[in-house]
Amino acid sequence: MTFDQPSNAENPACSTQLHVAVIMDGNGRWATNRGWPRLVGHRKGAERVRELVNACPDIGIKYLTLYAFSTENWKRTTEEVMGLMSLFARYIKREAGRMNRSGVRMRIIGDRSRLDKNLRDLFDWVEQETAGNDLVHLTIAVNYGGRDEIRRTTTDIARDVAAGKLRLEDVNDELISKRLDTHFLPDPDLVVRTSGETRVSNFLPWQAAYAEYVFTPVLWPDFTPQTMNTIVQAFGTRERRFGGVPK
Numbered sequence: 545m546t547f548d549q550p551s552n553a554e555n556p557a558c559s560t561q562l563h564v565a566v567i568m569d570g571n572g573r574w575a576t577n578r579g580w581p582r583l584v585g586h587r588k589g590a591e592r593v594r595e596l597v598n599a600c601p602d603i604g605i606k607y608l609t610l611y612a613f614s615t616e617n618w619k620r621t622t623e624e625v626m627g628l629m630s631l632f633a634r635y636i637k638r639e640a641g642r643m644n645r646s647g648v649r650m651r652i653i654g655d656r657s658r659l660d661k662n663l664r665d666l667f668d669w670v671e672q673e674t675a676g677n678d679l680v681h682l683t684i685a686v687n688y689g690g691r692d693e694i695r696r697t698t699t700d701i702a703r704d705v706a707a708g709k710l711r712l713e714d715v716n717d718e719l720i721s722k723r724l725d726t727h728f729l730p731d732p733d734l735v736v737r738t739s740g741e742t743r744v745s746n747f748l749p750w751q752a753a754y755a756e757y758v759f760t761p762v763l764w765p766d767f768t769p770q771t772m773n774t775i776v777q778a779f780g781t782r783e784r785r786f787g788g789v790p791k
């Protein structure tokens with residue numbers, strides 16, 4: 545992949561181990577603007593996912609976490625929900641081979657209990673199939689909600705405390721992070737939301753406490769690797785203080 549801009553591998557201000565999380569928004573509007581069914585927008589969105597994953601090493605992204613279906617998205621029509629679930633399944637079946645050839649490890653976060661058994665089996669399968677890869681860590685959030693994740697995690701912790709398996713004094717930020725769905729990931733450095741909305745919509749509220757946020761008007765089906773490269777380049781010039789003072 546070549547970019548109009550220089551690759552971030554040569555940008556000393558940019559870590560090449562970035563964790564970027566994305567709220568992929570605007571698929572519906574993209575399709576509706578063209579007089580097409582919303583699912584056409586989601587299909588185009590899936591193509592953008594594939595392109596972005598392939599471009600991650602060039603952009604300097606090691607961890608890419610994508611919000612694909614929230615705990616609130618069940619309110620959509622059955623047709624759209626079923627269409628999205630089929631799209632996730634098709635994506636995994638089509639991309640598993642390519643992910644293995646290009647060193648992509650794929651994992652899924654969120655509450656799987658409400659998902660169809662075939663999809664759950666496919667999630668288990670792709671996680672095992674790509675477990676040996678380490679170049680890019682792709683995490684897809686399906687039936688994910690930050691509050692739901694924190695509720696599930698804190699309930700588990702409370703249960704262990706009540707059973708005497710854990711002491712109350714041992715409950716700290718690190719322990720909570722290690723028990724969240726994202727226990728295998730570093731916290732995100734950058735959260736990008738497309739389509740001009742400026743909400744965070746229950747996406748990684750614990751993990752993104754110190755992340756930088758970028759809101760772009762670009763609709764997700766128009767979001768190319770070049771768009772991400774430009775955002776990451778700009779991020780490399782921002783100073784992060786984590787509550788401290790400037791150096």
Ligand code: FPP
Nearest residue numbers: 568569570571572573586589590593612635
């Ligand atoms: C939000 O746009 C997007 C979604 C709820 C679905 C995201 C799914 C994909 C990009 C498809 C494929 C993903 C993978 C991982 C294969 P919206 O529909 O709310 O758009 P709108 O706000 O314009 O209606």
